[in-house]
Amino acid sequence: MSKKNRESVQALFARTRHELLAFLTRRVGSNAAPDLLQETYVRILRRGDIDTIIDVNAFLRTTALNLARDFARRGECEAKYFAPGDLREEIAGSDGAPDQLYEAGEKARRLLETIDALPPRCRQVFVMRRFDDLSQDQIAERLGISRNMVEKHLRLALERCLAAGE
Numbered sequence: 001m002s003k004k005n006r007e008s009v010q011a012l013f014a015r016t017r018h019e020l021l022a023f024l025t026r027r028v029g030s031n032a033a034p035d036l037l038q039e040t041y042v043r044i045l046r047r048g049d050i051d052t053i054i055d056v057n058a059f060l061r062t063t064a065l066n067l068a069r070d071f072a073r074r075g076e077c078e079a080k081y082f083a084p085g086d087l088r089e090e091i092a093g094s095d096g097a098p099d100q101l102y103e104a105g106e107k108a109r110r111l112l113e114t115i116d117a118l119p120p121r122c123r124q125v126f127v128m129r130r131f132d133d134l135s136q137d138q139i140a141e142r143l144g145i146s147r148n149m150v151e152k153h154l155r156l157a158l159e160r161c162l163a164a165g166e
Contacts, residue, residue: 008050008051009041009044009045009050012044012050012056012060013041016057016060017037020037020040020060020061020064021033021034021037023061023064024036024037024040024064024067024068027065027068027072028068028071028072032071036064036067036068036071037064039067040060040063040064040067043063044056044059044060044063067120070120070123070124073124073127073128073132074116074123074127107164107165110164110165111161111164111165113164114160114161114163114164115127115157115161117160118156118157118160119156121143121145121153122153122156122157123157124143125139125143125150125153125154125157126153126154126157126158128142128143129150129154136150136151136154
């Protein structure tokens with residue numbers, strides 16, 4: 001990246017960060033907003049020459065909105081399967097041995113960490129397929145990617161999830 005482009009991104013950051021942080025805070029809350037703000041600017045830096053972007057403010061806002069949606073989807077997905085307090089009640093009323101319960105909890109933790117560590121698009125495809133129960137064709141259409149790319153993302157996600165469960 002050229003020095004001129006870095007300076008352009010720095011100026012853009014200085015000019016837009018407060019507004020974008022407020023936008024993200026309204027969408028995802030104050031805990032996650034700074035991380036999503038950082039990821040928004042990382043994505044524009046990865047893009048390269050920002051001078052080729054017609055409306056930089058719209059690009060930033062759209063990127064931030066997509067990141068906020070991904071974050072919200074992930075939270076909804078986790079909420080479907082893990083409710084606060086449920087784990088303690090299940091352990092207290094469970095007939096399983098403590099070592100089995102611990103091992104199951106560790107596997108679940110590793111699986112969630114693995115899903116969270118997937119590349120953003122791969123994670124999005126996996127969540128849409130596994131938890132939103134969308135077909136591969138529906139995912140491809142919604143994300144504007146080929147069905148083949150959806151399959152590649154799913155294969156990668158499944159390989160990593162299987163490896164985490166071992």
